[in-house]
Amino acid sequence: MQDLVNSINAIIWSPALIYLCLGTGLFFSIITRFVQVRQFKEMIRLLLSGKSSEKGISSFQALAVSLSGRVGTGNIAGVAAAIGFGGPGAVFWMWVVAFFGAATAYIESTNAQIYKEEEDGVYRGGPAYYIEKAMGQKWYAWIFAISTIVACGVLLPVVQSNGIGDALVNVFGTGGTVPSFLGEIALT
């Protein structure tokens, strides 16, 4: 199982993806003439002036939702791993990918807004929707949707709960008690 996971990762997280993430960010930064710097003031203004409606949530709420998704085990344990395996310099590359990545985030989130839909009184959207509508390739959108359900429904929650379990083990000491304690909460 572990071997399988490792060999899949060696393919997915080859240096190609590393440079794709950095390169795309740099590309969109140039194309938008560094929107992440130019519109900094506007970002703050928008956060403070958001309105919500019956169908949608306000800009501030959407930020909180996405921030709560963003700020997770990665911010505490992920940074530790980056330093532990990559040395202190890895922190610098985290900053670089965040700075350029902000332009990528602008592009993907604006796409999501443009192609959003109203369904059962709430707004829905995301890559599957914009891929279908802007690219016109339904099969590609389906692959994204299924991958996302697998990733967000199974693969990613494992990391989060593992972080919680690990942090508690470091407090109470090792032994089966903490994982099984958490497990009991999980089952109730």
Add this chain to the structure above:
Amino acid sequence: MLILGFIIFGGVKRIANFTQIVVPFMALAYIIIACVIIGMHIDILPSIFMSIITDAFTPMAGFGAAIGWGVKRGVYSNEAGQGTGPHAAAAAEVEHPAQQGLVQAFSVYIDTLFVCSATAFMILITQSYNVLPEGSSTFIVQNLAADVVISGPAFTQIAVDSVLTGFGKPFIAIALFFFAFTTILAYYFIAENNVSYINRTIKIPALRFVLKVILMSAVFYGTVAQPSAAWGMGDIGVGLMAWLNIIGILIIFFMAKPAIKALKDYEAQQKAGVKNYTFDPKKLGITNATFWEERFDKAQSKSQASTKDNES
């Protein structure tokens, strides 16, 4: 877990309300603690900063390792390009799509420049880390015992504990509980959104329920899994989504440039100093944005009606 169940079964709006209260509060508490710890070692802060910069270009662990781990864990944390952020972005009520793009870009800043940096400085300034390249058994830097787990919260817990003895480990455990808990909620929201997408074509009513059960089991599995196995699975998830989403947005850019058109339109309105922003996809040559077309037409007919009222 009961709370998780209550929120998940309660729908999107409730998720939003819950996270809005918890996230800013806990992130702030975390940053304050980090400031306290950094403040106690303020004299070596410049040298820590320098060591990050110099090590970035002449990394002790090798260039590939530094850039690779930095980008990998950076994307893991700020999710730029991964395609998770757009789900929450779509749910927002805004006057103009570009506004949500800007807010989300800001969220990347907060995540990495504030929260990740807080963690990094805490760990580095208190020397609570080891550096062990993958596949190697010799430490390049060893400040801690060899058996401290690298891909876990241990470094951070030891860092806080070294200054606030006895407080650090439980504090990080609690902070992590809240951070991770809300992240799991966000994952559910994202997965559910894609279930909705699939349900548009094929109605499978049980799909939502199955998702809830599977997600709960995954959470349970995570508590008993080895950190390396858990992160291995997570990396597959992030990598898979990032590949598909980044290629998608690049193709969309070359086909239609909708986000760039929206930005130019927004900046033109900004320059004109309008109070209420409007978005007319037809005028910009953006097709299939049905929601905005309808909204713009509605607003048009309303304003025409009101001018007629004024005339009569």
